[in-house]
Amino acid sequence: MGRFARAAAFSLFIIGLYTFYSVFVIPPINPGEPPSESAASGGPATIEELLALGEEVYNGKGACSLCHTRDGGRAPALDDSALAAKARFSAPGYSGKAADVESYLYESLVDPSAYVVPGYGVSGTDDRVSPMPGVRESSIGLNDTEIRAVIAYLQSISGAEITVALPGEGAGE
Numbered sequence: 001m002g003r004f005a006r007a008a009a010f011s012l013f014i015i016g017l018y019t020f021y022s023v024f025v026i027p028p029i030n031p032g033e034p035p036s037e038s039a040a041s042g043g044p045a046t047i048e049e050l051l052a053l054g055e056e057v058y059n060g061k062g063a064c065s066l067c068h069t070r071d072g073g074r075a076p077a078l079d080d081s082a083l084a085a086k087a088r089f090s091a092p093g094y095s096g097k098a099a100d101v102e103s104y105l106y107e108s109l110v111d112p113s114a115y116v117v118p119g120y121g122v123s124g125t126d127d128r129v130s131p132m133p134g135v136r137e138s139s140i141g142l143n144d145t146e147i148r149a150v151i152a153y154l155q156s157i158s159g160a161e162i163t164v165a166l167p168g169e170g171a172g173e
């Protein structure tokens with residue numbers, strides 16, 4: 001065997017070794033059943049998990065509890081936000097688009113200036129501009145699942161019916 005032939009044989013041997021290793025030694029990746037949407041995103045799969053996420057967002061990433069305190073000093077207390085919501089969207093001065101509790105809470109979160117609770121507007125704007133940042137765009141940056149979770153949490157703490165559907169479920173999709 002010439003030098004070249006030896007080198008070629010050696011290369012083939014190495015390639016063969018790697019091939020053997022990759023085919024027979026490394027365990028195959030089993031595609032199996034595709035994970036469910038919520039499992040894939042690690043999202044809540046039950047109402048309890050949704051509420052737990054909502055509470056976490058409310059006190060953490062959402063920064064809600066920093067402004068919304070029980071005394072309503074800086075922002076309205078949200079203990080009975082679902083009840084308050086009903087009164088808000090049926091009030092004469094209501095300027096938003098919501099027609100039920102869930103959509104009112106949703107609107108309050110993503111488009112706070114759609115309706116400003118009287119007395120809480122940025123000073124000098126005649127209650128037309130809310131000091132609350134929209135939770136989707138601002139640095140708060142909540143995703144859909146987190147927004148749903150926090151709405152469910154608000155409904156829950158105010159003892160209202162939880163109308164929020166789990167992610168990947170229901171009419172809200």
Ligand code: HEC
Pocket residue numbers: 057058062063064065066067068074075076078081084085088105108109112113115116117120121130131132133135150
């Ligand atoms: C920087 C302070 C601030 C932060 C942070 C904040 N809010 Fe607000 N929020 C306000 C103020 C002030 C109002 C009242 C003015 C208005 O109607 O937008 C308000 C209004 C609301 C309303 C309507 C209340 C009503 O009685 O009609 C809801 C619901 C609400 N916020 C929920 C939340 C949630 C949930 C979070 C966290 C994801 C949050 N807010 C974060 C200041 C804040």
